[in-house]
Amino acid sequence: MKEELVAALGILLVVVGTSFSVISVVGYLRLPDVYTRLHATGKVSVFGIVLFLIAAVAIGAVDAGRAVVLGLFLVLAGPVLSHSIGSAAYRIGIPMRGAVRDDLAARGSTGREETTAGEQAEER
């Protein structure tokens, strides 16, 4: 009985995780520019994959320790990926659609140049 309940919970988590992955794809199609799309792909899909990992533990496909480490890697790497793509998009001048405010552009117009981590390291 207990095993059946855990298996049912695993299947439920797979369905919910798949739903979130589908929603992230829908967000990619519906949202207007690269920056807003990164919110959809970077956050909703990470949440979906975390649910998949929990489901894998419940079903018994993955050890709990390994799932925790994989989840941590995912949570660590996902935002870095979003940041990298968003930063690159801004640097090459891809515009934001319908933005009400841009402090980074305002800072650039005051004459202070943005420096990358690499440039700061070189200066040191």
Place this chain on the structure above:
Amino acid sequence: MIGPFVKAAAALAGLHLLLTGNVEHANVAAAVFMGCLVAFLLRPRGRGWGFARMPLALWAIFLYLVLILWDVIGSGLWVARLILTRRPALRTGILAIPSGCRSELGRALSAHALTIAPGEMVVAIDEDGVLYTHCLDADAAEIYAREHQKRRCRLLSRIIPNSGEGAKEA
């Protein structure tokens, strides 16, 4: 310099063993080799953690991880709801949010945590530690993000030595 290297190599070797779930001699040797190689490439430096502040730091790490986990769940649900709304009410913008941290590691972790938070994504960091953050709701994020960043900075100052408040305001 040997101490931090050995600690990093041991931690990485342990991580390899945990991920592979195999403690045979060949795999342990591979774990030690990989750990030493990656530690050599990373060239870790000592952080000066004293035993006296260790319990406080561990408690701060626990709270920080809980905060991150809460943000992962919250941002997943929040953005999913926004996507499924018939007409998403987007008021996007890039806001300047002071990290409040002096060290580069503190700023990097702040940027990471802010990118996980609902509706926020850091696109640039300047030399003063100001995080330029793309927000889906710029009006709401103005207050929310600053308050949360102050809380994160307090936790990070307990976790990372010499990483307290000190960045200039935007």
